Amino acid sequence: MIFQGAMNALNPLHRVGNQIHEVIKIHEPHVSEEEGWERVLDVLSRVGIDPSRAKDYPHQLSGGMQQRALIALSLVNNPDIIMADEPVTALDVIVQSQVLKEMKSLQGQLGLSLIMITHDLSVIAEICDSLAVMYAGQIVEYGKLRNLFKEPRHPYTEALLNSFPSITGVKKELMEIPGAPPDLLNPPTGCRFHPRCMKVMDICLSEDPKIVSTNDKGYVACHLY
Amino acid sequence: MMSNDLIIEIKDLRKYYPIYKGFIKSIFSKEKTYVHAVDGINFNIKAGETLGLVGESGCGKTTAGLLLLKLIEPTSGSIFFQGVDIATLSEHEIKEIRKKMQIIFQNPYESLSPRFNVLDAIAEPLRLLKVLKDEKAILERVKDTLKAVGLPQTEDFFERFPHELSGGQRQRIGVARAFVLNPLFIVADEPVSMLDVSIRVGVLRIMKELVQQFRTGFLFITHDLALARYMCDRVAVMYLGRIVEEGKTEEIIQNPLHPYTKALISAVPIPDPDARRTKDIPITGEVPSGIFLPLGCRFHPRCIYAKEECRETDPELVRTNDNDHFVACIRYNEIMNDNN
Numbered sequence: 001m002i003f004q005g006a007m008n009a010l011n012p013l014h015r016v017g018n019q020i021h022e023v024i025k026i027h028e029p030h031v032s033e034e035e036g037w038e039r040v041l042d043v044l045s046r047v048g049i050d051p052s053r054a055k056d057y058p059h060q061l062s063g064g065m066q067q068r069a070l071i072a073l074s075l076v077n078n079p080d081i082i083m084a085d086e087p088v089t090a091l092d093v094i095v096q097s098q099v100l101k102e103m104k105s106l107q108g109q110l111g112l113s114l115i116m117i118t119h120d121l122s123v124i125a126e127i128c129d130s131l132a133v134m135y136a137g138q139i140v141e142y143g144k145l146r147n148l149f150k151e152p153r154h155p156y157t158e159a160l161l162n163s164f165p166s167i168t169g170v171k172k173e174l175m176e177i178p179g180a181p182p183d184l185l186n187p188p189t190g191c192r193f194h195p196r197c198m199k200v201m202d203i204c205l206s207e208d209p210k211i212v213s214t215n216d217k218g219y220v221a222c223h224l225y
Numbered sequence: 226m227m228s229n230d231l232i233i234e235i236k237d238l239r240k241y242y243p244i245y246k247g248f249i250k251s252i253f254s255k256e257k258t259y260v261h262a263v264d265g266i267n268f269n270i271k272a273g274e275t276l277g278l279v280g281e282s283g284c285g286k287t288t289a290g291l292l293l294l295k296l297i298e299p300t301s302g303s304i305f306f307q308g309v310d311i312a313t314l315s316e317h318e319i320k321e322i323r324k325k326m327q328i329i330f331q332n333p334y335e336s337l338s339p340r341f342n343v344l345d346a347i348a349e350p351l352r353l354l355k356v357l358k359d360e361k362a363i364l365e366r367v368k369d370t371l372k373a374v375g376l377p378q379t380e381d382f383f384e385r386f387p388h389e390l391s392g393g394q395r396q397r398i399g400v401a402r403a404f405v406l407n408p409l410f411i412v413a414d415e416p417v418s419m420l421d422v423s424i425r426v427g428v429l430r431i432m433k434e435l436v437q438q439f440r441t442g443f444l445f446i447t448h449d450l451a452l453a454r455y456m457c458d459r460v461a462v463m464y465l466g467r468i469v470e471e472g473k474t475e476e477i478i479q480n481p482l483h484p485y486t487k488a489l490i491s492a493v494p495i496p497d498p499d500a501r502r503t504k505d506i507p508i509t510g511e512v513p514s515g516i517f518l519p520l521g522c523r524f525h526p527r528c529i530y531a532k533e534e535c536r537e538t539d540p541e542l543v544r545t546n547d548n549d550h551f552v553a554c555i556r557y558n559e560i561m562n563d564n565n
């Protein structure tokens with residue numbers, strides 16, 4: 001698991017290498033001290049941190065290096081799946097782009113599955129293969145990345161895409177999504193998106209839309225389908 | 226352009242923060258050390274114009290914004306507000322001018338006092354600066370402002386406290402507080418970066434409309450170039466306390482001349498799966514500290530175009546062939562020809 005904002009997830013009082021070594025000691029107690037450290041140094045170099053930095057404290061590393069160290073931390077047990085919660089949100093674009101590339105190439109090398117949790121559509125477009133869109137605690141659309149970006153079905157997916165600025169292509173007007181995300185203690189009846197939906201129908205106010213599959217192997221929860 | 230259209234103009238503005246504690250002090254105890262947060266910047270903003278100040282974390286954007294409003298004291302340089310240099314004026318002397326400048330903060334959760342309801346939050350600047358004395362007139366002004374930022378003007382809404390409002394509503398109140406005095410100049414520091422993506426566009430549109438309606442000079446601080454593209458007429462790109470490139474937004478994005486701007490633009494993620502980046506970003510290394518600056522061009526340790534002369538010459542921001550496009554790189558002409 002890679003948490004948002006490396007600054008909080010690494011313990012500031014312990015050396016980076018020791019923190020990674022600690023994970024091995026907890027999950028694989030049979031591994032010898034020496035082999036453990038070999039793996040620590042190996043995993044650091046794999047994420048692009050010089051192994052000589054293993055004895056550094058987190059504050060001695062830059063933001064991008066701290067984020068890489070966290071990726072190392074999550075890789076050291078040879079997991080099959082990594083869940084990354086906003087792994088690059090706190091980083092500057094240049095570092096962000098380097099870390100994303102790193103994650104993508106490690107994923108390819110190690111054959112990992114990656115679950116990327118983020119609000120940033122452009123980060124998703126850069127790195128993901130498929131996409132699940134959540135609204136008010138529910139998944140409202142799921143499918144292949146390209147299909148969702150080119151042909152969004154759920155009005156929320158479509159609205160999000162139209163509200164997101166880009167620096168390439170023709171400069172387009174951004175579309176506004178009216179209203180605000182609902183209070184989950186007291187969510188709207190029927191479709192939870194209905195108070196903000198441009199295509200709302202009578203049925204949407206009272207009935208929860210069922211999840212249906214689409215002809216391109218995706219799923220959508222909306223009364224239009 | 227008539228000169229009276231100019232709201233604000235800064236000349237060679239600097240802010241150095243002294244460093245007192247820590248190891249640096251103990252090593253260099255003889256000399257004072259400084260963070261060169263803002264290190265000689267120049268730009269101007271006209272009525273109704275939005276200038277974007279973009280750059281990575283720590284490059285000095287917030288410091289520049291605070292300097293322009295004189296919320297911190299400049300180390301040196303000038304800040305002409307409608308032609309008057311306010312850089313050296315005392316707090317007492319700029320009292321009147323303060324009414325004409327406002328700030329919108331990044332965090333709508335922290336920037337509103339939990340003890341003020343909506344009415345008082347928006348009325349406070351009017352009362353504090355004694356712009357309107359009659360409570361009836363204040364109420365009218367508050368209503369007009371609420372309408373302008375797209376919020377309800379009902380009794381019930383007046384009495385709500387910040388914790389009873391959504392993030393977007395709170396930030397709209399922040400915008401209302403800034404515009405309620407009809408100021409000539411506003412600084413907005415990352416005003417939507419804390420907001421849910423689905424409500425950002427609404428807040429941006431309102432700021433854009435108000436800037437046009439009141440012909441406010443607007444400094445929009447952001448690290449997000451895509452957002453700057455939507456909001457700004459011009460952008461100034463900052464690197465380590467300096468402006469390295471400035472020009473019309475679309476021109477800078479389509480035709481960046483400074484190697485740092487080029488790198489920055491190529492690193493911005495694109496919300497289109499068909500436009501995935503394949504090339505590596507043309508930049509090396511990491512941002513140096515603002516304490517010990519590289520000699521010559523301060524970007525040279527990271528610049529893929531750096532030549533020997535870049536270690537010696539500290540490039541000034543100069544006008545290019547295009548009248549509105551400025552760049553601080555001694556090799557920009559060669560680099561431009563290289564690419565074509």
Ligand SMILES: Nc1ncnc2c1ncn2[C@@H]1O[C@H](COP(=O)(O)OP(=O)(O)OP(=O)(O)O)[C@@H](O)[C@H]1O
Binds near residue numbers: 280281283285
């Ligand atoms: N009060 C202060 N005392 C000492 N140094 C400061 C102070 N405020 C800012 N700095 C330093 O000045 C430099 C510029 O900081 P500033 O906050 O202006 O950057 P920024 O561009 O707004 O960054 P961000 O995008 O992270 O908000 C940084 O190196 C910062 O650490």
Ligand code: SF4
Binds near residue numbers: 197204221224
């Ligand atoms: S179910 Fe109705 S309200 Fe919900 S997204 Fe579909 S059309 Fe809109």
Ligand code: SF4
Binds near residue numbers: 484485523524528530
């Ligand atoms: S002056 Fe030299 S080092 Fe600086 S940006 Fe231009 S080419 Fe690069």
Ligand SMILES: [Mg+2]
Binds near residue numbers: 286287288
């Ligand atoms: Mg800042």
